[in-house]
Amino acid sequence: MSNASLATKPEQPSSNVSTTEPPMRRRRGVNREGLEAGRRSTRTILWILLAAAMVLYGFPFLYLLFTSFKTPIDTIAVPPTILPREWTLENYTNALGRSGVVASFINSIQTAVISTVLSLVLAVPAAYGITRYKTPSGQVFIMAALVTRMVPPVAIGIPLASMMASVGLADTPIALSIAHTTISLPLSIWLMSSFFESVPRDLEEAATVDGCSRLGALWRVVIPVVSGGIAVTAIFAFLASWNEFLFALLMTAIRSQTTPVVIANFQTQFGLDWGSMTALAAVYSIPVILLTLLLQRKIVAGMTLGAVKG
Amino acid sequence: MSTRNTISKLVTLGGLCTAVALVATGCGAGGPAPSSGGSGGSSSINVLxxxxxxxxxxxxxxxxxxxxxxxxxxxxxxxxxxxxxxxxEFSSGNVSFDVAALDSVWLPSFKDAVQPIDELFTDDVKKDIFPALVKEANVDGHFIGMPAWTNAEIILYRKDLFEDAKNKSDFQAKYGYELAAPKTWKQYQDISAFFTKDGMYGTDVKGAVETEWLAHVLQAGSPMVLDKDNNVVIDNAAHKEALDFYVSLAKDAPSGAAQVDWAAAQNLFNQGKTAMTRFWAHAYRQIPADAPVAGKVGAAAMVGGSAGVAGVPGPWYLSVPKTTKNTDAAKKFIKCAYDYNDKGIESKLGLASRISAFQKYQDQPGYESFKPLIETLNAPATATRPATAKWQQIVDTVLIPLLQKAVAGGDTSALLADAKKQIQDLLK
Known part of the structure; x- marks a missing residue:
């Protein structure tokens, strides 16, 4: 191909495009269609990826749910089947009829609520102080809080259990709540710190100009602004306690045993009752799903809080 | 302002929940307060x-x-x-229970934390408990645990296949003796090979658990892993013979033997994929009613080697911690557990520890596994696992990897020699 032909080719109209249309407009039309097609294919790929991710995350739960409706022999079928061959509620009857299950639910709720409230009550002022005053000791404190997350829970579980026993709190939900707070508090402080960082100081200054004290500004202005963040933190703290197993295993007995330990009890050295275990696990996940749905708007607001920082 | 109202409502709700939870915390939801007897002890005890x-x-x-x-x-x-x-709890000295049901392998680890209960082991009691269990309960000259229930591996087999006329005649023609529940290693090998056809397997081989191989070691006439003086004997001829027998069955078992454990083997048998399994006796009564093999299973005593039939018992012992304040009530409970030992047989697990309790049920329908279980537990070569606090560590780090390598085709002599060295290092 000669240089001349290369130079003249863009000037020549295409034979299958109308010559009455201005060249620029034609190009824009082609580009728009191309862009639209590109967007469509990108969207399709994203949807496929999203669907794949949903299947990846959702399948284990769906499998658990389907297993909870299977007959005993179906639960151990070789090769395994996804859907029950015969649907039954027997596993739910067995699981919920087992002694101690209802009590364990109440204990789980008590423990998770106390632990969540404790975490928030401690994390909100701590995070506020750290972000607003930015003292060196505050920075050391927040790093130290992160370091506690690096200690394996088993390393502190046994001494913590002994300490609770020695202060007369053995086998109580409050002891377990305190233990769970040690897990959720560092994360709560870090989360709340990031949310407080995103609130402009001008808001507080305006409030103080209007006559608010610093605490008043925190309570009346800052807290409502970060309410989404508080919801997110509460959810994380609640989940950390709701699903926690090791401390519950080491620290609870008759009066405060939580449901994760009861679920684990379906696996014994003599066998594994898949049906009842999955039924109880499915029931146990309902409160968390409901809580997440109830606070969905707050969670989304909380997650985008940092994005509007001016 | 609506956000503020929402926050206020949430705070109020949270406060109320916390208040309710904190008040309720005083008693919890699981039951009565833990026992806390005074010097005289309480009549309420906690059993772990x-x-x-x-x-x-x-x-x-x-x-x-x-x-x-x-x-x-x-x-x-x-x-x-x-x-x-x-x-x-034992290490902190602050125990929340008055009686603990201990797995037999834990007894050596906790021997210093539990009380002797010698007075409960009268001559009559000792006569009614399987000899291996009486021996195991006695640690350093004192009885520290009363067997609450025990188990052992027996043979479970597909009675319908074994009684099938064509199978019987074909087997007779091929091997020259009658098809029946196996009594020897050779018979077990033959029957396994015979039934391995048309998508079915004669047996399973469990590479992820050690007890079954150890039972074969006893059948070959050697103590398991350690002798009575705690010398490591895992490389002796009996261990090699038992391991070779164990590995020889892999060709008649489902693939992936290295990963097969109790649950997998039980599933395979209950699904009708294997014609025989060496399994804990309780499994006989736990076959699901809707399983393809329900009502078609027979039970026989464990197979025998040159030393005869032998099994490894799996008992649980009731022990009283030294630090409990309710020693009297705890010992009363242990005595009750012995006196009414047969009550356990009516439970889902369906086991006991007294010979007389098993004998009471052995002829009743549904308890056909008891005679083979009694025979296995009473066999002279039957023995409990070595009394060392390191046992679980030996199992997890040496025996199971050894078996997994062996069933995958490893050199059994070299593996046993290597295992000996590892165990000696662990026991140093």
């Missing part, structure tokens, strides 16, 4: 038990309340977490 064994003791607890006035609260824990919980 593995989840699978809870049902075994429920009937005993009811009877004990009637007879001895002892109220029993059970603390049920999963097997995997129970050792940690026991270790934690």
């Amino acid at each position: 038990v593995e989840a699978g064994g809870h049902a075994e003791l429920t009937g005993v607890a009811e009877q004990c309340k009637k007879d001895a006035g002892v109220d029993v609260n059970f603390v049920e824990l999963p097997y995997d977490g129970m050792f940690n919980r026991l270790s934690s």
Whole structure:
């Protein structure tokens, strides 16, 4: 191909495009269609990826749910089947009829609520102080809080259990709540710190100009602004306690045993009752799903809080 | 302002929830307060038990309340977490239970934390408990645990296949003797090979658990892994012979033997994929009613080697911690557990520890596994696992990897020699 032909080719109209249309407009039309097609294919790929991710995350739960409706022999079928061959509620009857299950639910709720409230009550002022005053000791404190997350829970579980026993709190939900707070508090402080960082100081200054004290500004202005963040933190703290197993295993007995330990009890050295275990696990996940749905708007607001920082 | 109102409402709600939760915390939701007897002790005790064994003791607890006035609260824990919980409480000296049901392999680890209960082991009691269990309960000259229930591996086989006329004649023609439940290693090998056809397997080979191979070691006439002086004997001829027999069955077993454990083997048998399995006796009564093999299973004593039939018992012992304040009530409960030992047989697990309790049920329909179990547990070569606190570590780090390599085709002599060295290092 000669240089001349290369130079003249863009000037020549295409034979299958109308010559009455201005060249620029034609190009824009082609580009728009191309862009639209590109967007469509990108969207399709994203949807496929999203669907794949949903299947990846959702399948284990769906499998658990389907297993909870299977007959005993179906639960151990070789090769395994996804859907029950015969649907039954027997596993739910067995699981919920087992002694101690209802009590364990109440204990789980008590423990998770106390632990969540404790975490928030401690994390909100701590995070506020750290972000607003930015003292060196505050920075050391927040790093130290992160370091506690690096200690394996088993390393502190046994001494913590002994300490609770020695202060007369053995086998109580409050002891377990305190233990769970040690897990959720560092994360709560870090989360709340990031949310407080995103609130402009001008808001507080305006409030103080209007006559608010610093605490008043925190309570009346800052807290409502970060309410989404508080919801997110509460959810994380609640989940950390709701699903926690090791401390519950080491620290609870008759009066405060939580449901994760009861679920684990379906696996014994003599066998594994898949049906009842999955039924109880499915029931146990309902409160968390409901809580997440109830606070969905707050969670989304909380997650985008940092994005509007001016 | 609506956000503020929402926040206020949430705070109020949270406060109320916390208040309610904190008030409720005083009593919890699981039951009565833990026992805390004074110097004279209390008639209410806490019994720590593995989840699978809870049902075994429920009937005993009811009877004990009637007879001895002892109220029993059970603390049920999963097997995997129970050792940690026991270790934690024994080491802190602050125990939350008055009686603990201990797996036999834990006895050496906790021997210094539990009380002797010699007075409960009368001559009559010793006569009615399987000899291997009496021996195991005695640690350093004192009885520290009363067997609550025991188990052992027996042979479960497909009675329908074994009684099929064509199978019987074909087997007779091929091997020259009658098809029946196997009594020897050779018969087990032959029958396994015979039934391995048309998508079915003669047996399973469990590479992920060690007890079955150890039972074969006893059948070959050697103590398991350690002799009575704690010398490591894992490389002797009996261990090699047992390992070679174990590995020889892999060709007639489903693939992936290295990963097959109890649950997998039980599933395979209950699904009708294997014609025989060497399995814990309780499994006979736990075959699901809707399983393809329900009503088609027979039970026989464990196979025998040159030393005859042998099995490894799997008992659980009731022990009293030294630090409990309710020693009297705890011992009363243990006595009840012995006196009403047969109550456990009516539970889902369906086991006991007294010979007379098993014998009481052995001829009743549904309990066909008891005669083979009694025969296996009473066999002279039957023995419990070595009494060393390092046993679980030996199993996890040496024996199971050894078996997994062996069933995958490893050189058994070299593997056993290597295992000996590793165990010697662990015991140093």
